[in-house]
Amino acid sequence: MKNKFKDNSQLIQLLQQVDKLLTLSPFADRQCNFMEICGTHTVSILKYGFRNYFKKRINFLSGPGCPVCVTSQKDIDKVISLAQMGVRIATFGDLIKVPGSKSSLEEQMALGKEVNVVYNPLDCLKIADETDEEVVFIAVGFETTIPVIASLILDAKKLRIENLSILPLMKTIPTALNFLLTNLENEIDGFICPGHVSVIIGERPYKIIPEKYGIPCVIAGFEPVDIGLAIESLVSQIRKHTPIVDNRYKRVVKEKGNISARRLIEEVFEKTDVEWRGFGEVPASGLKLREKFSKFDAEKKFNINVKSSPEPEGCICGEVIAGKKQPVECPLFAKKCTPDTPIGPCMVSYEGACSAFYKYGEE
Amino acid sequence: MVPDDREKIEEKVCLAVPYRIISKHGIKAVADVFGIRKEIDIRILDDVNVNDYVLVHAGFAIQKLDQEAAKTTLDLLREISEEQI
Ligand code: SF4
Ligand code: SF4
Numbered sequence: 193m194k195n196k197f198k199d200n201s202q203l204i205q206l207l208q209q210v211d212k213l214l215t216l217s218p219f220a221d222r223q224c225n226f227m228e229i230c231g232t233h234t235v236s237i238l239k240y241g242f243r244n245y246f247k248k249r250i251n252f253l254s255g256p257g258c259p260v261c262v263t264s265q266k267d268i269d270k271v272i273s274l275a276q277m278g279v280r281i282a283t284f285g286d287l288i289k290v291p292g293s294k295s296s297l298e299e300q301m302a303l304g305k306e307v308n309v310v311y312n313p314l315d316c317l318k319i320a321d322e323t324d325e326e327v328v329f330i331a332v333g334f335e336t337t338i339p340v341i342a343s344l345i346l347d348a349k350k351l352r353i354e355n356l357s358i359l360p361l362m363k364t365i366p367t368a369l370n371f372l373l374t375n376l377e378n379e380i381d382g383f384i385c386p387g388h389v390s391v392i393i394g395e396r397p398y399k400i401i402p403e404k405y406g407i408p409c410v411i412a413g414f415e416p417v418d419i420g421l422a423i424e425s426l427v428s429q430i431r432k433h434t435p436i437v438d439n440r441y442k443r444v445v446k447e448k449g450n451i452s453a454r455r456l457i458e459e460v461f462e463k464t465d466v467e468w469r470g471f472g473e474v475p476a477s478g479l480k481l482r483e484k485f486s487k488f489d490a491e492k493k494f495n496i497n498v499k500s501s502p503e504p505e506g507c508i509c510g511e512v513i514a515g516k517k518q519p520v521e522c523p524l525f526a527k528k529c530t531p532d533t534p535i536g537p538c539m540v541s542y543e544g545a546c547s548a549f550y551k552y553g554e555e
Numbered sequence: 556m557v558p559d560d561r562e563k564i565e566e567k568v569c570l571a572v573p574y575r576i577i578s579k580h581g582i583k584a585v586a587d588v589f590g591i592r593k594e595i596d597i598r599i600l601d602d603v604n605v606n607d608y609v610l611v612h613a614g615f616a617i618q619k620l621d622q623e624a625a626k627t628t629l630d631l632l633r634e635i636s637e638e639q640i
Binding site for chain 1: 571596598599600601610612613614615617618619620621622624625627628629631
């Protein structure tokens with residue numbers, strides 16, 4: 193891998209400037225801790241060689257960047273229990289390999305259970321239409337995906353589809369960041385905020401972070417140029433003591449986000465407390481269906497009864513997501529836990545921190 | 556981004572990639588990327604026109620790609636590199 197941006201002389205120049213800034217106070221004798229919230233940023237930072245380039249000067253922490261990675265073991269167990277009840281499961285592909293306390297969806301499929309992988313949640317309408325069986329869509333996702341899930345519910349209602357419901361496991365990012373800073377001990381100097389979540393929510397929900405905690409935020413895209421600009425912004429903001437929400441992804445992120453999408457979310461869902469892997473229960477950080485859509489709630493429809501279960505033994509995904517440890521500090525990393533034999537969710541998804549380190553990391 | 560990368564990425568839950576609108580009919584549109592055509596949902600975007608570039612996530616166009624702003628990013632980069640500390 194090494195530095196893939198080597199052909200881009202402008203980017204190199206920019207990084208050299210960041211280098212210079214980093215030799216000046218307040219960075220002279222300490223490493224900066226920057227957390228990227230989005231799994232896709234984790235991949236870009238590793239893949240294009242930023243981590244390697246800034247070694248010892250910038251410590252990149254992978255945050256709660258992946259809806260699959262932050263899904264708790266208990267919720268995975270709920271999914272498995274639904275499959276065992278004989279309902280037809282529809283889900284995004286990433287979820288299939290994540291092990292619950294006893295089994296994964298992949299194993300359930302091998303046992304003959306019906307699991308359909310969808311790319312567009314609206315495909316569930318077709319699946320439900322073609323069968324008499326109950327179909328449950330496993331609704332994981334952050335703000336990027338939630339408007340699409342809201343559309344699924346509205347369409348299902350309009351088309352009077354009776355055999356379709358969702359297991360609501362959606363989570364919202366800004367509430368989680370606030371929780372991360374208030375409740376979990378970490379030393380974060382700056383956030384690289386997720387590009388596509390921000391397309392929907394806009395700049396405003398992050399404002400509390402610079403205002404309340406004095407920590408700068410940059411909304412960034414995923415190309416090497418975008419990452420370079422994000423790092424430059426964080427370092428200059430810290431140096432000048434002017435923390436703000438800097439939007440460096442203006443080509444798709446508008447100040448107010450996507451207003452129609454936000455309205456759709458508002459129409460179908462309301463806030464609720466949810467459990468995050470690694471964080472525990474975070475107040476008001478999730479979404480549940482509003483009363484008038486409650487017949488689409490699989491949790492109510494099927495009376496799922498699952499107890500909390502401990503994290504897989506030895507897996508430190510929780511600490512990785514909270515920015516306290518790096519994947520390579522996990523004793524199972526690249527030994528018992530690999531993308532083919534994942535123990536925790538961070539090794540399952542392409543953008544999970546452990547899988548990104550396994551694939552692109554050189555440490 | 557190269558096409559085979561794209562295929563892998565498309566399956567991911569939270570990523571979005573740019574497409575160009577070829578035609579539209581109601582809340583649906585046909586969009587194209589690298590010659591691959593696909594039907595997408597445009598209900599959460601106002602004012603989508605043929606030839607617009609849009610960011611597509613899970614089958615939905617979630618935002619228009621602002622060409623001007625894309626150019627500004629590059630200009631900004633140029634500016635920063637020229638600036639002396
Ligand atoms: S693997 Fe990537 S796309 Fe899939 S849920 Fe995680 S971050 Fe999102
Ligand atoms: S390497 Fe595997 S076991 Fe260790 S934290 Fe990552 S996912 Fe969990």
